[in-house]
Amino acid sequence: MGTVGKAISLLELFTVAEPELGLTELARRAGFDKATTRRLLLALTDNGFVEQDAATRHYRLGAGLSRLARIREARFPFLQTAVPLVRDLAGATAETVHLSEFGTDRLVTVHVEHPAWANRVNIDIGQLLPLHSTASGIAYLAFARGETVKACLAGPLDAFTAHTLVEPAAISRSIGEARDRGYSICDQGLEEGVISVAAAILAADGFAIGTIAVAAPKARTTTADIAQRGLAVMAAAREISMRLNGDNLQTLRRQA
Amino acid sequence: MGTVGKAISLLELFTVAEPELGLTELARRAGFDKATTRRLLLALTDNGFVEQDAATRHYRLGAGLSRLARIREARFPFLQTAVPLVRDLAGATAETVHLSEFGTDRLVTVHVEHPAWANRVNIDIGQLLPLHSTASGIAYLAFARGETVKACLAGPLDAFTAHTLVEPAAISRSIGEARDRGYSICDQGLEEGVISVAAAILAADGFAIGTIAVAAPKARTTTADIAQRGLAVMAAAREISMRLNGDNLQTLRRQA
DNA sequence: AATAACGGTTCAAATAATGAACCATCATCC
DNA sequence: GGATGATGGTTCATTATTTGAACCGTTATT
Incomplete structure (x- = not known):
């Protein structure tokens, strides 16, 4: 180094x-x-x-x-654009909502809104998220460049819980499902008792640059909750992508 | 280097x-x-x-x-605390309001709110402000450590306009007035036709950590405007200081 | 008074940074 | 269409910086 x-x-x-x-x-x-x-x-x-x-x-x-962060933000207003929608989503779901941005080789948590519950999923700003074992990671990979997906599946795939998917084939399937569905679901992949849904935020070239996710204690989460949050998180991600890229919707379809 | x-x-x-x-x-x-x-x-x-x-x-x-900036901000929520008050002040004055933080040897602009006017004072985020020739700088020096003031007066004092104070004695007097008054006034010290007022934001030890300032075209600024903005900027700075330091008002008096 | 833990400093030895010259690519221009 | 110049990027012998064991001074603990 x-x-x-x-x-x-x-x-x-x-x-x-x-x-x-x-x-x-x-x-x-x-x-x-x-x-x-x-x-x-x-x-x-x-x-x-x-x-x-x-x-x-x-x-x-x-x-x-x-x-320096403010200078970057002035050119690329990711936070400025996304935070209001993160807040809205947190209000609507009454669960933890977090926003992450891809950097180098991992997702970085750049904003979090916590609900008032005492029993909630706690996430710190700056926390780094592995790609293969989080809802955010899977949602990101569903719209990432082929080389990024390849590098992830080739790298070490730690099992954080008994539920973590570590087989490249299983992860790949999960990514495919997320792409078809429009949002990812991760059931206790990083920590026991936590279930999350996430959707990718896309750049003008159609590739993911970050994600927005809802994380909740599994104990109080029903199948209906998951579906509902999935749709909400997808809508929020789409809205953020649109605001970031002007109104050129058409470019939002990935091409490669 | x-x-x-x-x-x-x-x-x-x-x-x-x-x-x-x-x-x-x-x-x-x-x-x-x-x-x-x-x-x-x-x-x-x-x-x-x-x-x-x-x-x-x-x-x-x-x-x-x-x-990293977010991690810093989590520990020391300068922006988070100050931005709402900057916004309020911008609404109240209908002029450019900017917030700066001291770093190494200069003030750094970390947030700006611009009014709707076409003719307005334009300031970019990340802009560096010299201490001796801006309202923010003088307000900062009025509550800075003695060594900082000394270093500033000893350093090169560029004249940006015909109005810039470059005599250490004159600057020192201006600093004293700002301290007594509670806010600083800078008449075209950095750029012709711009007049600004500023007040220092203080840390728990009573020394300045940043400033909040209102900048306007001189053409539409009356003496009454200056006085009114001075009081407003002072109130905003005091409020930010208080929120940053908890409610321990008493420590807000400088001791050295 | 002794001990330990910490921040900070020194200087010969080890290592990493440097930059002139180089190549490849692209757009421009007689 | 080929010469021109501007760009991003690379190489490797020379050079300057980084390194770390041992050191000092201060403070808190025993």
């Missing part, structure tokens, strides 16, 4: 659950030497990607990231 | 106005060799900080930045 990759991997250690970390802890988790870690942190701090708390000397993500 | 700094300086080349750039252009602007630039871009792409358009081969900021 080059120096730049190392610096970025330090940034990746910060999460919603642990937004502040000390030097030793960062070095330990990243597997770098303390001196190296510190030098990288200094470089990141100089550029506003990391800030250091004056009192605790702990590090946290910096304001420079917000700036 | 280390490799990490170089990589980040590539990211800094993207703006709202030019969100996509080619390899040669990036190399030229950054002052790096083409090979170096490409290697850095590859490292950034691998980590989702940069994406390459498949058709044009141009580069743009990537989704990984959104992810």
Whole structure:
């Protein structure tokens, strides 16, 4: 890994659950030497990607990231466009709704709306979702480029629960069903007791760029709920895709 | 500059106005060799900080930045807290309202609301504001750490217009007035024909972390408008500070 | 007073970054 | 249609940066 990759991997250690970390802890988790870690942190701090708390000397993500993220968002208003519809869907379903965007090789959770229930599915912003074992992942793969699907099925397919599909053939079938149906269903693929439905958000070229999903405790979810949420999530995804791509509906059919 | 700094300086080349750039252009602007630039871009792409358009081969900021920015925002909900109040203020004043956050050595514009007027002050997200020649900068300095003020007055003080204050003594006086008044006024300090008022948003330690400002064409701005906007911007800044710091009002008085 | 844990620093050795020259492709232009 | 120039991308010997074991200073714990 080059120096730049190392610096970025330090940034990746910060999460919603642990937004502040000390030097030793960062070095330990990243597997770098303390001196190296510190030098990288200094470089990141100089550029506003990391800030250091004056009192605790702990590090946290910096304001420079917000700036760049806003510039990206200005060109490609994924969040701005999608969040209102995520909110609507959360209101309508009274369950957890989350939005994800594809980055490098996984789906990244970029927004979440939680219902008021005490018993709910909890998801953190920034959480990374595996493609083969989540409703979002399957929905994404249903409209992804062939090479992406191939790479996913070839890669390691962890079984997170006893229900996780790990056979390439089974996953492939699940992807096909999702494509035909218009939305995916994932029954406890990542965690016991959670059932989710998701639909893909498409770019102008007809390929998926992200997903919107509803996740709920299985205990209170009926077959009718699933069907209803499936239609709702599909409608929301379609609306987001349309708003993102102007009104050129026709291009929304995938061509390759 | 280390490799990490170089990589980040590539990211800094993207703006709202030019969100996509080619390899040669990036190399030229950054002052790096083409090979170096490409290697850095590859490292950034691998980590989702940069994406390459498949058709044009141009580069743009990537989704990984959104992810990290959201993690930061979850810990320190500056935008989430402030944006509604920026919106309210924009509605009330019918002029451009912008929010900025301090990063490294300058203020960074993180949100803007524009009025419906054709003749309005236009500000882009991500724009960097000099401290000595903007209402936001003066408002920030009025509640910044002594060392920050010192560093600013010692640094180069560019005159952007004939009205820009460049004498350290004059700027210092302007800062003092802003502190006493509760808001700053900047009359054409950065651009001819623009007059702005701003107030500082404070952290729990009583020092400024950002600003909120109203900018308008001078032609339609009266002295009464200024006073009225000053009070409004001050109220908004105070409200944002309070919401950010819980209700511990008392800590809002600076101590050092 | 001893210990341990942490943030931070040093400098010779190891490693990664560099850039001039290169190739391939595409559009433009006598 | 072939010369021209602009672009993205690649190579590899040279060069400069990164690395990490050992170090120091501070703080909290025992």
